[in-house]
Amino acid sequence: MRMTGAGLGALGFALLWGSGLAVASQEDAPHGYRIAQELLVGDGTVLEVLEDRRITAQLHAQSWGSGLDEETFDESTDSEHQPQLEARVRLVSEVGEVLAEQSLGYPLAKVEKAPLSGLPYPAFFLTVDQTAPLGSYSGPATQLLAPTQSQLEPVRYRDESGEQRPLGLAQTGKAAWQILPAAVGATEAIAQVSSAPASEGDDFVTTYRIYRWVDGQWAAASRQQPGYWDMESEFPEPSAFP
Numbered sequence: 001m002r003m004t005g006a007g008l009g010a011l012g013f014a015l016l017w018g019s020g021l022a023v024a025s026q027e028d029a030p031h032g033y034r035i036a037q038e039l040l041v042g043d044g045t046v047l048e049v050l051e052d053r054r055i056t057a058q059l060h061a062q063s064w065g066s067g068l069d070e071e072t073f074d075e076s077t078d079s080e081h082q083p084q085l086e087a088r089v090r091l092v093s094e095v096g097e098v099l100a101e102q103s104l105g106y107p108l109a110k111v112e113k114a115p116l117s118g119l120p121y122p123a124f125f126l127t128v129d130q131t132a133p134l135g136s137y138s139g140p141a142t143q144l145l146a147p148t149q150s151q152l153e154p155v156r157y158r159d160e161s162g163e164q165r166p167l168g169l170a171q172t173g174k175a176a177w178q179i180l181p182a183a184v185g186a187t188e189a190i191a192q193v194s195s196a197p198a199s200e201g202d203d204f205v206t207t208y209r210i211y212r213w214v215d216g217q218w219a220a221a222s223r224q225q226p227g228y229w230d231m232e233s234e235f236p237e238p239s240a241f242p
Contacts, residue, residue, distance in 0.1 A: 136173025157218035
């Protein structure tokens with residue numbers, strides 16, 4: 001039986017990085033990877049993040065939010081002969097069977113238990129660092145996962161037109177999100193603010209979007225107003241969201 005690790009609190013990441021902290025055997029990792037993080041889902045399965053084995057805990061921490069390229073690998077490695085591997089997330093049974101797996105498109109990723117109460121399933125935030133070397137419209141991108149159905153597809157929400165879309169959250173120079181406190185017995189809402197150039201002229205428009213758990217599903221509401229928001233600004237008050 002596989003040993004598992006857990007223990008994430010609030011919005012902090014309790015990462016199982018490095019030797020002596022990752023409790024899964026590295027022999028279970030695919031060639032070229034190491035098991036950088038694992039969390040117990042609650043139904044006997046384990047959610048794992050795999051990263052290129054050359055990405056140490058220190059390199060991960062130093063590179064997060066600033067991008068990572070092969071030149072940052074330790075010069076003692078043979079990275080010039082081995083292309084950088086994309087991070088992967090996978091769901092593994094307690095006997096070691098891989099139930100689902102996805103490549104994440106970028107080398108750095110991490111997962112945490114989502115501090116959302118009142119949901120009928122365990123929820124996790126999977127964050128992939130999509131930061132580009134230049135520009136203020138890239139950064140860590142987060143999706144909400146509910147892996148109890150042996151799947152790793154993002155949780156979907158109903159938009160204002162009634163369409164179902166993946167619930168994704170951005171943290172960039174011009175976008176941020178927060179979990180808003182909930183009343184007793186209710187599920188917390190997720191608020192996202194983002195700013196982008198208006199369709200005409202040099203002005204900016206800011207979008208205030210909120211995701212709420214309503215009648216057994218996530219639903220979004222949003223509003224826009226002229227104006228500019230960036231990471232140097234305070235996060236908007238709850239009353240700013242519809």
